Amino acid sequence: MPTPRPLSPSDYKPVIARVDHWWGGRPMQALLPRLFFEHFRRTSFAVGASDAIEAFLIGFVSQTDSRIAYIHFVGVDPARRGGGLGRMLYEHFFDVVRALGCEEAHxxxxxxxxxxxxxxxxxxxxxxxxxxxxxxxxxxxxxxxxxxxxxxxxxxxxxx
Ligand SMILES: CC(C)(COP(=O)(O)OP(=O)(O)OC[C@H]1O[C@@H](n2cnc3c(N)ncnc32)[C@H](O)[C@@H]1OP(=O)(O)O)[C@@H](O)C(=O)NCCC(=O)NCCS
Structure with missing residues (x-):
């Protein structure tokens, strides 16, 4: 299983280029402004190089209640689904936010x-x-x- 890396601003364009297709044609781009790739990097992750991205997760610790972690987006390349990447990204996120003091995920x-x-x-x-x-x-x-x-x-x- 690959190791996730922090999401990077250089992932913005490749993710935006893929996301509508990955969501079955639904228009998703507007839900992913660049700020997530710049200001949520401690709790957002990707698998694969920017030009060959395989999966990503965007999440954060609630600014209102620091016990709560929130997952905004998770996406896996349709060709890589069913192989555990989504589970791995979630479990990695849980480990990171648990270490930051979170007790539940939403x-x-x-x-x-x-x-x-x-x-x-x-x-x-x-x-x-x-x-x-x-x-x-x-x-x-x-x-x-x-x-x-x-x-x-x-x-x-x-x-x-
Ligand atoms: C949802 C998604 C992230 C799952 O990623 P994935 O890498 O295929 O998931 P995994 O292989 O890690 O599966 C984890 C578990 O969920 C189950 N699962 C995943 N997708 C499933 C589906 N469509 N139907 C039924 N079970 C599913 C798997 O069987 C697996 O169960 P197991 O661990 O008991 O065997 C992926 O299908 C995706 O990117 N979908 C489009 C984007 C989306 O809808 N994102 C979520 C909303 S933001």
């Missing part, structure tokens, strides 16, 4: 992203109770704007 996804929901379940995340349901999945209705429902995930990363 993330969200779209209810249409069944792969992400399955992945988070496999990674031990709980789905937070929602204000509604989409296809039997609890969601926070209108979480990201009108009609933009989201599934919220939470996982304890320290022993209870």
């Amino acid at each position: 993330s969200i996804t779209s209810p249409a992203n069944s792969g992400s929901i399955a992945f988070h379940r496999k990674m031990g995340f709980e789905l937070e109770p929602g204000t509604g349901q989409v296809d039997g999945v609890p969601v926070q209705l209108h979480h990201a704007g009108p009609g933009q429902h989201r599934v919220r995930f939470r996982k304890m990363i320290v022993a209870a």
Whole structure:
């Protein structure tokens, strides 16, 4: 298994060039401003050289509650999926933020992203109770704007 390295500003262009394709054609670029590649490097990671990036994770420690770590984005090249890169990036992130004092990890996804929901379940995340349901999945209705429902995930990363 490769070792993740800190995300770099030089990863911005190659990630932006790939991200819509990696998300099955959904327009994702606007959710990844360059600032994540410049100011979140302590808790954001990539696998592979910038010109051959295989996977990346963008996360941070909550500025509001330092016990909480938040994963904003994780993506694996479709050709490399199912080989443990996503799990490895999450576990690396958990190790780093645990050392920074975090006790739980949070993330969200779209209810249409069944792969992400399955992945988070496999990674031990709980789905937070929602204000509604989409296809039997609890969601926070209108979480990201009108009609933009989201599934919220939470996982304890320290022993209870
Ligand atoms: C979600 C994603 C990051 C998973 O990466 P990956 O490297 O394929 O995941 P892994 O191989 O590490 O899988 C970890 C576990 O999740 C499971 N899993 C991963 N994707 C799955 C899917 N689509 N359906 C069912 N289970 C899945 C694996 O079977 C594995 O379980 P195991 O460890 O018990 O065998 C990847 O599919 C991806 O980049 N998707 C598009 C982007 C996206 O939706 N990101 C998440 C929202 S920000």
